[in-house]
Amino acid sequence: MLDFDLVIPTRIYFGKNKIDRLAEEIEKYPNKILFAYGKESIKKNGIYTKVIEILNENDVSFVELGGIPPNPTLYYVQKGIELCRKNDLQFILAVGGGSVIDCSKAIAAGVRYEGDVWDFYLQTAKIKDALPIGTILTIVASGSETNEGSVLINESTQLKLLVLNDLLRPKFAIMDPTYTFTVSKKLTAAGVADIFSHILEIYFCPEKNTYLQDRLLEGLFKTCIKFGIIAVNEPNNYEARANLMWTSSLALNGFVLSGKIGDWASHMIGHELSAMYGITHGIGLAIITPYWMEYTLNETTLDKYVDFAKNVWEAKGDNKIEIAKHGIAKTKDFLKSLELPTTLREMGIQESELEKVAKKVVNLGDIGEIVKLNEAKVLNILRNAYGGK
Amino acid sequence: MLDFDLVIPTRIYFGKNKIDRLAEEIEKYPNKILFAYGKESIKKNGIYTKVIEILNENDVSFVELGGIPPNPTLYYVQKGIELCRKNDLQFILAVGGGSVIDCSKAIAAGVRYEGDVWDFYLQTAKIKDALPIGTILTIVASGSETNEGSVLINESTQLKLLVLNDLLRPKFAIMDPTYTFTVSKKLTAAGVADIFSHILEIYFCPEKNTYLQDRLLEGLFKTCIKFGIIAVNEPNNYEARANLMWTSSLALNGFVLSGKIGDWASHMIGHELSAMYGITHGIGLAIITPYWMEYTLNETTLDKYVDFAKNVWEAKGDNKIEIAKHGIAKTKDFLKSLELPTTLREMGIQESELEKVAKKVVNLGDIGEIVKLNEAKVLNILRNAYGGK
Numbered sequence: 001m002l003d004f005d006l007v008i009p010t011r012i013y014f015g016k017n018k019i020d021r022l023a024e025e026i027e028k029y030p031n032k033i034l035f036a037y038g039k040e041s042i043k044k045n046g047i048y049t050k051v052i053e054i055l056n057e058n059d060v061s062f063v064e065l066g067g068i069p070p071n072p073t074l075y076y077v078q079k080g081i082e083l084c085r086k087n088d089l090q091f092i093l094a095v096g097g098g099s100v101i102d103c104s105k106a107i108a109a110g111v112r113y114e115g116d117v118w119d120f121y122l123q124t125a126k127i128k129d130a131l132p133i134g135t136i137l138t139i140v141a142s143g144s145e146t147n148e149g150s151v152l153i154n155e156s157t158q159l160k161l162l163v164l165n166d167l168l169r170p171k172f173a174i175m176d177p178t179y180t181f182t183v184s185k186k187l188t189a190a191g192v193a194d195i196f197s198h199i200l201e202i203y204f205c206p207e208k209n210t211y212l213q214d215r216l217l218e219g220l221f222k223t224c225i226k227f228g229i230i231a232v233n234e235p236n237n238y239e240a241r242a243n244l245m246w247t248s249s250l251a252l253n254g255f256v257l258s259g260k261i262g263d264w265a266s267h268m269i270g271h272e273l274s275a276m277y278g279i280t281h282g283i284g285l286a287i288i289t290p291y292w293m294e295y296t297l298n299e300t301t302l303d304k305y306v307d308f309a310k311n312v313w314e315a316k317g318d319n320k321i322e323i324a325k326h327g328i329a330k331t332k333d334f335l336k337s338l339e340l341p342t343t344l345r346e347m348g349i350q351e352s353e354l355e356k357v358a359k360k361v362v363n364l365g366d367i368g369e370i371v372k373l374n375e376a377k378v379l380n381i382l383r384n385a386y387g388g389k
Numbered sequence: 390m391l392d393f394d395l396v397i398p399t400r401i402y403f404g405k406n407k408i409d410r411l412a413e414e415i416e417k418y419p420n421k422i423l424f425a426y427g428k429e430s431i432k433k434n435g436i437y438t439k440v441i442e443i444l445n446e447n448d449v450s451f452v453e454l455g456g457i458p459p460n461p462t463l464y465y466v467q468k469g470i471e472l473c474r475k476n477d478l479q480f481i482l483a484v485g486g487g488s489v490i491d492c493s494k495a496i497a498a499g500v501r502y503e504g505d506v507w508d509f510y511l512q513t514a515k516i517k518d519a520l521p522i523g524t525i526l527t528i529v530a531s532g533s534e535t536n537e538g539s540v541l542i543n544e545s546t547q548l549k550l551l552v553l554n555d556l557l558r559p560k561f562a563i564m565d566p567t568y569t570f571t572v573s574k575k576l577t578a579a580g581v582a583d584i585f586s587h588i589l590e591i592y593f594c595p596e597k598n599t600y601l602q603d604r605l606l607e608g609l610f611k612t613c614i615k616f617g618i619i620a621v622n623e624p625n626n627y628e629a630r631a632n633l634m635w636t637s638s639l640a641l642n643g644f645v646l647s648g649k650i651g652d653w654a655s656h657m658i659g660h661e662l663s664a665m666y667g668i669t670h671g672i673g674l675a676i677i678t679p680y681w682m683e684y685t686l687n688e689t690t691l692d693k694y695v696d697f698a699k700n701v702w703e704a705k706g707d708n709k710i711e712i713a714k715h716g717i718a719k720t721k722d723f724l725k726s727l728e729l730p731t732t733l734r735e736m737g738i739q740e741s742e743l744e745k746v747a748k749k750v751v752n753l754g755d756i757g758e759i760v761k762l763n764e765a766k767v768l769n770i771l772r773n774a775y776g777g778k
Contacts, residue, residue, distance in 0.1 A: 001632065001635065002404070003404025003405065004404065005410075006401045006403070007398065007399070007401065008397050008398075010396070011396040012393075012394065012396065013394050014392060014393050014394070014395070014648070015391075015392025016392065018392070021394075209628050211615065211616070212609075212632045212635055215608030215611050216605055216609075216639075218608065219601065219604030219605045219608050220601075220605075223604055239598050239600075242390040243390065243600055246601055247601055250601075258401075258635075259403070
């Protein structure tokens with residue numbers, strides 16, 4: 001087990017009607033806030049009205065930053081920073097999924113920094129202060145509601161990068177599974193693929209002494225698989241939505257990562273597909289993950305693939321290679337059952353562009369931990385994932 | 390999944406030499422502190438000297454409360470409260486295992502309360518304020534280093550009771566697995582039995598929709614079993630000590646309990662055995678747990694026992710009753726392999742006293758959740774656990 005430091009101070013309110021706890025949380029902070037949200041969905045399902053009602057009842061004045069898109073860009077962050085500075089806003093309430101929350105985290109850090117917020121993502125500056133933020137989760141996948149990460153796209157350089165800092169951990173997270181009933185089938189499926197990928201990226205780690213963490217991760221895998229399929233087919237199934245919601249937080253809040261390091265190569269590739277072509281994060285991962293697995297199955301990783309196949313997919317037998325391949329095939333079947341695209345060709349990308357993608361993916365250096373991938377190797381995976389005619 | 394609220398703000402430093410982080414933590418708090426510890430072991434293994442060195446280097450003045458025994462009593466709590474008040478101490482550094490930490494939590498709450506600290510344990514008063522505390526873990530089992538609980542014995546009434554309050558969560562926990570290398574074989578085994586029991590008490594829960602939590606708990610079970618046996622036989626095995634240390638925290642810090650309720654009947658019985666006869670907590674649990682399992686296996690609990698046997702002990706077959714019994718038999722074998730006592734008779738208790746024990750166990754009402762146990766039922770379990778001649 002690797003050494004680690006961990007703190008998860010986010011106060012979690014999980015269950016039906018937990019929005020009723022918003023008032024007691026919001027009153028702990030200054031009463032001039034930024035209310036950040038995404039597209040129209042929270043207006044349609046009533047969450048928007050409910051939040052405004054609670055803010056008004058508690059004499060909280062707010063400025064709205066709506067319309068934050070999936071794969072948020074620096075543009076919205078700068079807009080948010082300006083709004084906060086101009087109106088002296090001291091708290092951010094982020095209502096949405098990973099995109100809204102990650103964008104809000106960037107704003108929170110940017111307000112308290114004189115330079116360009118993108119410095120944090122380029123790792124040329126370190127976050128030393130940030131506005132407090134609170135979250136109300138409406139789309140499940142990123143785990144951003146309780147973690148220290150923020151992913152952002154710089155539209156001018158077409159780079160999508162991650163920053164991690166404990167100052168970005170939300171102060172509270174209101175997690176009502178019924179709030180996700182109205183998420184579309186496609187976005188639900190993309191979220192499931194994203195959660196699956198988070199678990200997988202942490203599972204496949206070069207450190208070998210990770211017995212405890214791997215058993216926990218196998219529990220998360222099983223939950224994601226079982227309830228992922230149910231949620232896609234029965235959007236109002238509370239247990240499925242609740243299990244996915246809590247799994248997505250636990251996968252990325254540090255609890256199962258502590259003592260390990262993640263691989264994150266598939267995420268790095270997926271991020272560039274989002275930055276360059278606007279591909280929904282979970283869909284990019286659903287396409288790339290099986291090809292990353294096939295490419296990284298080798299003598300060194302074999303035992304890990306065998307564990308995965310046996311403990312997650314209940315593979316039997318003695319031939320390690322066959323067992324490992326069975327695990328990969330089952331993963332493909334699972335992602336296919338979510339009815340997501342399975343090739344880059346389907347996404348309308350030109351095959352001739354793959355070299356450009358590979359170059360961007362390794363922009364900050366080789367990627368991956370369990371298997372190091374340089375530009376040529378990334379290109380190989382992209383070509384395999386492109387799909388036949 | 391049941392609704393839940395959760396916050397785990399304890400800052401965790403896990404790994405070799407993490408004591409080096411003590412200085413940066415301790416400087417966040419007032420520099421007049423209570424330094425609480427148990428018997429002589431921390432003086433023998435050098436931890437005591439190291440702590441004093443760091444306190445001195447950082448100009449922290451301290452008053453010592455040493456000698457806190459296993460199964461701490463109100464006597465030590467009152468002594469600690471007096472020391473804090475008399476010397477205006479504003480922080481408690483607890484160096485030890487569950488007994489030292491639980492005692493320190495009681496002191497922390499008691500200092501800021503005019504009445505009798507026992508009120509909190511009788512649930513006749515609620516903790517509204519407490520001194521901040523920090524922990525350095527040297528004995529693994531209780532999970533107290535990162536949780537909100539404190540268990541205490543009132544020696545005059547021979548009751549051992551629990552209080553839960555988020556104000557009791559330590560501010561930091563320094564968890565260096567090498568600090569547990571010198572824990573005796575017997576105490577290590579008792580700790581393993583205690584951890585196993587914590588996982589079991591949460592696993593056996595009347596709420597049925599707990600898929601995610603149960604898969605995580607099965608991961609904790611497997612880790613506890615695998616590394617429990619190794620740690621007992623190879624005290625200096627770092628991986629075994631590290632896996633047990635992190636498992637013990639995760640079992641009781643709220644992560645796997647969130648969405649469930651625990652049963653805790655075995656603990657209630659075990660607590661009285663400690664209060665009345667000074668039986669080491671983990672040893673009491675090792676004796677009681679298998680008999681609690683046999684007694685509570687019925688039509689309602691059968692499926693849970695089958696899950697347990699299949700997913701933890703890899704039981705096969707179609708006959709549910711047989712599978713369930715196999716899981717219980719494997720649990721007995723496991724506890725026996727730790728070389729702990731298996732009957733109450735071995736502990737020198739008179740059979741004629743069991744009625745008195747049962748009466749005390751239900752002092753505050755019937756116990757258990759998955760199966761409610763009244764005095765007669767508790768007596769039955771105690772008689773079964775007494776053992777033949």
